[in-house]
Amino acid sequence: MGTFCSRNGGIVEEDPTTANIDRGLEEGPVEDRIKKSLHFKILLLGAGESGKSTVVKQLRNIYLGELAISPEEIRSYASVLHTNTIQAMKVLIRGCERLKIPLGEMQTLAKYIMDLDEQEPLLEEDAATIGKLWKSVPLQKAYSQKSRVYVPDSAAYYFENILRFVTADFLPSEEDILMARIRTTGMFMTAFDSPPVHWRVVDLGGQRSERKKWIRFFDDVEAILFVVNLAGYNQVLFEDQSKNRMVEALELFEEISKHHCFRETPVFLFLNKKDIFEQCLNEQDISCCFPEYDGEKTTMAQMEFIHEQFRRKMPDKKELTCTNYIAACCRKDVRYAFEDVKENLIKHNQKRIRKGLKKQSQLNSQPNS
Ligand SMILES: Nc1nc2c(ncn2[C@@H]2O[C@H](COP(=O)(O)OP(=O)(O)O)[C@@H](O)[C@H]2O)c(=O)[nH]1
Ligand SMILES: [Mg+2]
Known part of the structure; x- marks a missing residue:
């Protein structure tokens, strides 16, 4: 089946009997009708590496707390970080x-790394x-040319922390876990209660090969949360090193926002990685991606310009519901944005919530309920 949902923070296979709830059973048992009124599904969409799974990690921290991650899962991130670091170094060598760029004296060391098993x-x-x-x-020279070669965003973090990752008693910190990257394939659902609503956030793999599967999840969605990597303005895609990441994100956003399934669906925008964006602006302003940009060189002015580009991609007579500028690695940012x-x-x-709450209190007041 390949789909998953999470109860109490644990990830389990989706139960086909509850999948009916999504289809909207007006006439079903009262529990189903309550669920229909009080269960909200949000689809997290965006290009690969925009930060969708990081947003989910933070939501789990915020709303599930200690339930969100077991000690074994924390330990398992040590090997994820090792793999991330080797892969990032191989990418940089390539x-x-x-x-x-001639490797010169680094040739032998580079060959040693290329031969390592990830x-x-x-x-x-x-x-x-x-x-x-x-x-x-x-390698520093290659890293500085992220607009021409693909480099994972967290590469510098991995390289700067590598000596700590290999110590015998290494236990990944919260920051390490947020910076670790597991490429999402398929769909992961995170569910949590934040009364009066039971929220379900669906995280989908964002790379081109994964997007073909998205359409299956487009029914009965209360909102689209589209995540954008702001720093993508001077970076290229993993899947296609000739394509600018921001251009790809804008095209994808237009496709999604104009999709007939989402005619009535509110669209929220998370413009993410503002921390990396700010660093990148020190080297290059956004005119490398938007040659028409002649505004101020401040971070805010440039973020607002990017926001405007996304706003313009919305269909006629429909506005973005709201936009937040965030760094998903910062819990506070995700908390405010999701609030x-x-x-x-x-x-x-x-209206719908009131109806659900009324039914819920009727059900609770019934004897034997
Ligand atoms: N510095 C920084 N890194 C981020 C931020 N958001 C995500 N990342 C990193 O970007 C990489 C890709 O994020 P991920 O959530 O896997 O992207 P996804 O493919 O959209 O799910 C991971 O290594 C994250 O740690 C951010 O706001 N700032
Ligand atoms: Mg992901």
Whole structure:
């Protein structure tokens, strides 16, 4: 079946009997009708690496707290970080080849890393080699050309923390877990209660190969939450190194916002990675992606310009419901942004929620209920 939903924070296979709730059974048992009124499904969409799964990690931290992640799951992130680090270093070495940057004295060390098995734990000597390569001139040069070669956003974080990742008693911190990347394939549903509503947030894999599966999840959605990597304005895609990430995000957003399934669906925008965006602006302003931009060089002015580009992609006579500028690695940002989403949806569905609450209290007051 391949679909999953989470109860109490644990991820389990979706129960086909409850899948009916999504189809909207007006005539079903009263419990189903309560669910229909008080269960809200939000679809998280956006290009690969925009930060969707990081938003979900934060939502789980915020609304599920200790239930969100078990000690075994925390420990398992150590090997994810090892794999992320080897993969990021290999990508950067390949970037040097692609950009024809000679590796010089780093050739032997680079070959050593290219031969490492990505699934094997990193040893101290591997970590030291990665540290040396990272500080070397050719690799720094490739890293500075992210607009021409694909480099994962968290690469610098991995390289700078690699010596800590390989210590014997290494236990990933909350920040490590947020920076670790597991590419989402298929769909993950995170469910939590934030009264009066039971929220279900559906995280879908965002890379091109994954998007073909999206259509299956387009029914009975209360809102679209579209996540954008602001820093993508001077980066290229993992799937296609000739395509700018921001251009891809704008095209995808237009497709989604104009999709007939979402004619009535509120659209929320999370403009994410504002921390990386701010760093990137020190090197290059957004005119490299939007040559028509002649506004102020402040971060805010440039973020607002990008916001406007997305707003213009909305269909005629429909507005974005609301936009938040966030860094998903910052819990506070995600909390405020999601509170905005919740408030908006609750406000616009008051009648339906009142109906659900009334039915719920009737059910609770019945004997044997
Ligand atoms: N610095 C920084 N990194 C972020 C932010 N949001 C996500 N990331 C990192 O970007 C990478 C991709 O994020 P992920 O949530 O997997 O993207 P997805 O493909 O849309 O699910 C991960 O390594 C995250 O740690 C952010 O706001 N700031
Ligand atoms: Mg993901």
